[in-house]
Amino acid sequence: MPVFLLFFAVWMILNGKVTAEICIFGVLISAALFYFMCRYMEYSLKKELLLFRLIPLFIRYFGVLVKEIVKANVCVLKIILSPELQPEPAFVYFDTDLRTGLARVLLANSITLTPGTITVSVEDDRFCVHCLDKELAEGMETSVFVKLLKEMEDMEAKWTK
Known part of the structure; x- marks a missing residue:
């Protein structure tokens, strides 16, 4: 309602x-x-209730996103201000097992929003990400973003059955 x-x-x-x-x-x-x-438009009260159940996860996801943005800003600032640190730009490819297009888009946008990384392409389950430094790419396929998005997908799967 x-x-x-x-x-x-x-x-x-x-x-x-x-x-x-x-x-x-x-x-x-x-x-x-x-x-x-x-x-x-394939809308239902069930889907509306699902959105309400996902609100705490979206809030948690937003908090994690802000935290990761701050951490990435600090890393990029160190690279910029330290003349002895030479960044090693790299393209990183990884696969994810996210099922929905929305989850993939959220992951791609979250990666792009964090400084020093940008999602270049997403083809099916394969992501291509450009990183300012190889260090920024470590653990991207098992990041907190992926874990939270899987949790959202699992909740949606349980709720829509």
Whole structure:
């Protein structure tokens, strides 16, 4: 029902005033949009509840992402400020067993958001990542990102059965 309530809230905000007619019409339009989503866009209350169950994992994932960005910033800063450290750029290829496209996209974007690494390509389960230094590429296929994304996929698989 949160999507229905979101539709109704947007309707009320865009109207700018509250009257009985606007509320009734808003409920009807929100219900029609919700029905359309359920009927033609493969949306369901079950999927909506799954999103609520995944919120703690998304929050944890975001926290880990921020932590990894800070750590990567420190590594890149050391490379920049230390004249004796010579970076060894490298292309790293690794395979992952993430099942969904969304998980692969989240992983690719998370890698790209961390300084010193950029996802060059993703083909099926194979990632190609360019790293500013070989040290930044260590353990990428078993990173905390992959573990959290697998946990999300497992929860989704259990919930959608």
